[in-house]
Amino acid sequence: MDFKILGPIEVRAAHGKPIALGRRKQRVLLAALLLNVGRAIPSQRMLDWLWGERPPATAESNLYTYISALRRVLGAPSRIEAGSNGYVLRAAPGEIDVTRFEELAEQGRRALAEGRNDVALERLTRALGLWRGEAVLEGLPLPASLRGEAARLERLRASVVDAALEARLALGQHAEVLADLEALTRRDPLNERLRTQLMLALYRCGRRAEALAVYQEARETLAAELGVDPGPDLNRMHQRILADDPALAPPRTAATRRIFAPAELPIDSAAFTGRAAEITRLRAALTSAGPVAVHTITGAAGIGKSALAVHVAHQVAGGFPDGRLYVNLHGATPDARPLNPAGALARLLRSLGDDAAVPADVDEAAARFRSLTDGKHLLLLLDNARDAAQVRPLLPASPTCRVLITARRTLTSLDAVAHLRLGAMAEDEMLALLGRLVGEERVTAEPWAARAIARLCGGLPLAIGIAAARLIARPGLPLRVLADRLAVEDHRLSELQADDRAVRACFMVSYRGLDAEDSRMFRLLGLLGGADISVTAAAALAGRPEEQTAVLLDRLADVQLLEAREADRYRMHDLLRLFARERAEQEDGEDDRAQAARRARLLRNP
Ligand SMILES: Nc1ncnc2c1ncn2[C@@H]1O[C@H](COP(=O)(O)OP(=O)(O)OP(=O)(O)O)[C@@H](O)[C@H]1O
Ligand SMILES: [Mg+2]
Structure with missing residues (x-):
């Protein structure tokens, strides 16, 4: 109510x-x-x-x-x-409304005292917006003993009006507040505080003589009505204006302190290809007034989660006039540590123009972030999240905000979230992407080799991007040569690296996150010949009971090193299988591998 x-x-x-x-x-x-x-x-x-x-x-x-x-x-x-x-x-x-008003007034005044003027102004304006008239319980005759409490609130309102004017002056909005100050002074001619602010605003607008005239008028009014002289603050302002005190100059940063809506989305890939169904679904989710505010895109390493999220975010950006925030959480970047929530919050708060010291306490910083995003039409893209714990403190509470999260791991422990699982890219889309990247002429010149490259990259846009980079670096290299090299399983992962990008490094981040048991299971799966894996086969390979094995396989599927299909069946992406085999060759003894291979052979030829 x-x-x-x-x-x-x-x-x-x-x-x-x-x-x-x-x-x-x-x-x-x-x-x-x-x-x-x-x-x-x-x-x-x-x-x-x-x-x-x-x-x-x-x-x-x-x-x-x-x-x-x-x-x-x-x-x-x-x-x-x-x-x-x-x-x-x-x-x-x-x-x-009273409790909300008092809370916002308090937050606003605290921000003002700390010099966070834009935050202060935002809070104070919202506090004043709760008033639908000038008096508490307007039009209702109140007994004197209740009038006292009402009068307290009305005084508080006047002080909020005053603080809001101060925040606006501090933000360099002297020209904008002039009319308000003049109107307020006319209604309350004995208010010296208003007169002081009016003098300052006039002076900053270059109207020095008028500022001094305000003082003379105040002096006369005070003498006539109350028989008193102006108080010390008004006198000091008068003196400072007479002396052209440099400290009265408009705040230097006035022009730059305006809060611009942050537009932080990274550039959309010019070669973005396909994913039509996913785009339609995400666009609808992010633009509808539905109750779900948080959407995740999960899927395997390099499958195109971030590219899709950025692409869709640009398409719906117009619906978020208060800004589009972006944070790369580095949950799976080779050689980079995941960003901790405190670091992410610090960035987000700065992006929203809150330049006061960020609270060291994560809960407090998260609370401030929720206040700043409250009621705003903001889109927040949390890219490459590591897990649910990393993103939970970063979620705005306001239903006017929308959040898009990408992560390899399924973030099942987040409440009230809609999940989209992104799968491999269709072969035709991979081929189209290759054409866009290396130029249609090269693809049409060697259609068969181009299709072979698209197929060997196994639906992984990361891989096709790397293959394309190698072809671009060597314009004379026939596609057929690269296709032949990729066809050799033992070479494929080594072929799929260019500059600082490598399919292997991208997989490695997920692999390094596994515990000993899970990583052994993963390596063993690389020894199986095909992509299809049943729990029975995996259990035989590992020499473990099926129930335990199913748990291990589910954990691998959770971090997207394996894909769960129908009950008891899993699939491993071709490139991941090669990676697993490579890890087995590097890390497991020859005996181990030989024994596992024997068990695997038995499976195939019982
Ligand atoms: N639909 C697409 N069209 C064109 N390029 C794409 C597409 N999807 C992905 N890419 C490209 O493939 C590469 C890998 O994609 P992306 O970074 O989005 O993968 P990811 O799933 O976010 O990987 P990670 O799990 O490592 O975060 C990028 O260079 C990206 O630009
Ligand atoms: Mg990503």
């Missing part, structure tokens, strides 16, 4: 429908309870509020009638509890 008292009293049901609150005294009673939410009010005090010194004989029974009527319209008797000390209204902090 939504209780609003900053302005005329208003109560709305969870779905936004306004609730009729009944007679005037009944509304005063609800107002009194809201101003004292969570505190017990003795019924005697309520009688005083409603009827003053001389209550009629029916007052007490009328009070009960009002209470039960209120319970009824609020939909739950437990909203207004009767205890030995009186009645208590129960409401969650987020349900009452």
